Amino acid sequence: MSLIATNLTWAEVDLNAIKNNIRTLQELTGVDVMAVVKANGYGHGMLPVAKAALEAGAAYCAVARIPEGIELREAGIQAPVHVMGPSLSHRFRDAIQHHLEITLFQMEQIEPLRQVAASVGRPARVHVKVETGMNRIGADPDDALVMLQTLAGIPEIEVAGLFTHYARADEEDTTTTDRQEETFLQFLQTVTENGLRPKVIHAGNSATAVTRPASRFDMVRAGVSMYGLHPSREVRLPRDFKPALTWKTQLRHVHHIKAGEGISYGHRYVTSGEERIGVIPVGYGDGWRRTDENEVLLHGKRAPVVGRVCMDQCMLQLDSFPGAAVGDEVVLLGRQGADHIAAEDVAARWNTINYEVTCGISARIPREYLR
Numbered sequence: 001m002s003l004i005a006t007n008l009t010w011a012e013v014d015l016n017a018i019k020n021n022i023r024t025l026q027e028l029t030g031v032d033v034m035a036v037v038k039a040n041g042y043g044h045g046m047l048p049v050a051k052a053a054l055e056a057g058a059a060y061c062a063v064a065r066i067p068e069g070i071e072l073r074e075a076g077i078q079a080p081v082h083v084m085g086p087s088l089s090h091r092f093r094d095a096i097q098h099h100l101e102i103t104l105f106q107m108e109q110i111e112p113l114r115q116v117a118a119s120v121g122r123p124a125r126v127h128v129k130v131e132t133g134m135n136r137i138g139a140d141p142d143d144a145l146v147m148l149q150t151l152a153g154i155p156e157i158e159v160a161g162l163f164t165h166y167a168r169a170d171e172e173d174t175t176t177t178d179r180q181e182e183t184f185l186q187f188l189q190t191v192t193e194n195g196l197r198p199k200v201i202h203a204g205n206s207a208t209a210v211t212r213p214a215s216r217f218d219m220v221r222a223g224v225s226m227y228g229l230h231p232s233r234e235v236r237l238p239r240d241f242k243p244a245l246t247w248k249t250q251l252r253h254v255h256h257i258k259a260g261e262g263i264s265y266g267h268r269y270v271t272s273g274e275e276r277i278g279v280i281p282v283g284y285g286d287g288w289r290r291t292d293e294n295e296v297l298l299h300g301k302r303a304p305v306v307g308r309v310c311m312d313q314c315m316l317q318l319d320s321f322p323g324a325a326v327g328d329e330v331v332l333l334g335r336q337g338a339d340h341i342a343a344e345d346v347a348a349r350w351n352t353i354n355y356e357v358t359c360g361i362s363a364r365i366p367r368e369y370l371r
């Protein structure tokens with residue numbers, strides 16, 4: 001049955017676009033790709049996008065937290081999985097049992113991890129994170145060196161990787177990134193001289209992968225780009241990338257409202273003459289923000305949202321859509337006919353970034369996968 005007959009609102013995720021983007025990243029960078037599928041695959045649905053990325057040749061999956069990694073394993077994914085965020089020692093056993101490669105950046109976590117690995121009877125795999133200027137998580141270079149030296153004497157812990165993260169790679173001005181890269185390169189040199197260089201070195205998120213060949217190392221951690229979304233206004237993806245997600249709904253009511261009537265909570269919009277008003281079943285409970293300047297696509301052109309966005313519904317002004325009828329497809333994000341509303345456009349209206357727009361699409365929106 002067609003999606004429009006069975007869902008009030010849904011997101012279509014084009015898995016071929018995901019595969020295309022992974023292949024494009026491989027060609028562009030010439031190194032392995034770690035597919036970043038945290039936060040439900042940036043709202044696209046973690047499991048299908050992870051599988052598509054691996055089918056396209058991604059070498060690794062990356063998540064932020066151990067439970068996300070467990071979900072990948074329970075779905076049968078066998079590729080290496082890196083947990084990029086901090087982990088609780090209570091979860092070490094889970095991580096080792098599910099072959100998850102956690103991030104290590106605190107000396108104090110080494111001994112508890114060693115003990116759990118010894119009791120599980122299988123080495124823990126870790127990526128050591130070094131701080132170069134993001135100032136989030138990471139050990140300062142001196143401490144990171146001591147960690148690597150310590151770990152070299154601990155057979156229960158295997159160092160699979162070494163990485164850092166840049167704070168301003170998505171900006172035109174590269175001063176900060178140049179400095180971070182330099183710090184990381186110096187650290188790598190010391191590590192290599194000490195015979196401690198692990199198998200996989202990685203530093204680049206999407207913006208870095210696209211703009212800085214010297215920071216690609218052995219692998220790039222590609223999140224936003226694998227979904228076909230631009231890293232920022234200043235760092236754009238080449239044309240070969242394709243956005244994967246389209247968010248759709250349908251007109252569920254069309255009515256005539258006489259002049260001087262208020263629309264929705266607070267009557268913030270008042271009809272100036274007799275107006276055609278439509279209702280779409282999408283609201284802030286779906287991740288469609290309660291701001292004043294929303295618009296959607298109907299019949300391939302823009303229709304303004306009027307009045308307050310409610311939790312589950314909002315209203316459209318349809319005076320320039322004389323043929324609009326109940327059941328017509330409405331696109332909130334993506335292409336319809338000749339027009340296209342990009343996640344970047346929505347982000348600009350909401351005064352945020354495209355990442356937050358797709359991550360914010362609620363769990364109650366069914367994701368339908370185009371293969």
Ligand SMILES: *Cc1c(COP(=O)(O)O)cnc(C)c1O
Pocket residue numbers: 036038084165204205206207221222223224225231
């Ligand atoms: C989320 C994340 C990424 C992915 O960043 P994108 O800009 O989406 O490519 C890479 N590395 C780390 C450490 C992250 O947390």
